[in-house]
Amino acid sequence: MVENFVPMNSELLSILRCPETRQMLAVAETAVVDRLNVQVAAGSLRNAAGQPVTVKLDGGLLRADGKTLYPVRNKVPLLLVDEAIMLVR
Numbered sequence: 001m002v003e004n005f006v007p008m009n010s011e012l013l014s015i016l017r018c019p020e021t022r023q024m025l026a027v028a029e030t031a032v033v034d035r036l037n038v039q040v041a042a043g044s045l046r047n048a049a050g051q052p053v054t055v056k057l058d059g060g061l062l063r064a065d066g067k068t069l070y071p072v073r074n075k076v077p078l079l080l081v082d083e084a085i086m087l088v089r
Contacts, residue, residue: 008027008077013025013026013027013061016061016077016079018063018064018068018070018079019079019080019081020068020081020084021063021065023063023064023065024063024064025061025062025063025064025070025077026061026062026064027059027060027061027062028059028060028061028062028069032060032062032069032087033057033058033059033060036053036057036060036069036085037056037057039053040053040054040055040056040057041056045085046085047082047083047084047085048068048081048082048083048084048085048086049082049083051082053071053085055073057071057072057073058071058072058073058074058075059071059072060072060085061077061079062087066087066088067086067087067088068084068085068086068087069084069085069087070083070084070085071083071085
């Protein structure tokens with residue numbers, strides 16, 4: 001269960017966009033983040049740059065098309081293309 005992530009202000013969320021496609025972002029459901037954290041613990045999750053994700057996610061921002069998640073750590077969204085996690089391969 002994701003305990004640390006506090007949903008962000010809806011006004012801020014409404015202006016944030018995917019840095020790659022400019023699509024809107026939404027707070028990812030806890031089940032999605034939990035599933036990714038299982039992969040982090042197993043050492044099997046990689047980001048868009050191909051690097052292993054080694055730090056548990058506190059939450060995530062999901063791109064409107066549902067294909068990409070931007071991790072949230074310490075309540076800060078990492079909106080960098082290389083840090084994105086591809087959900088559909």
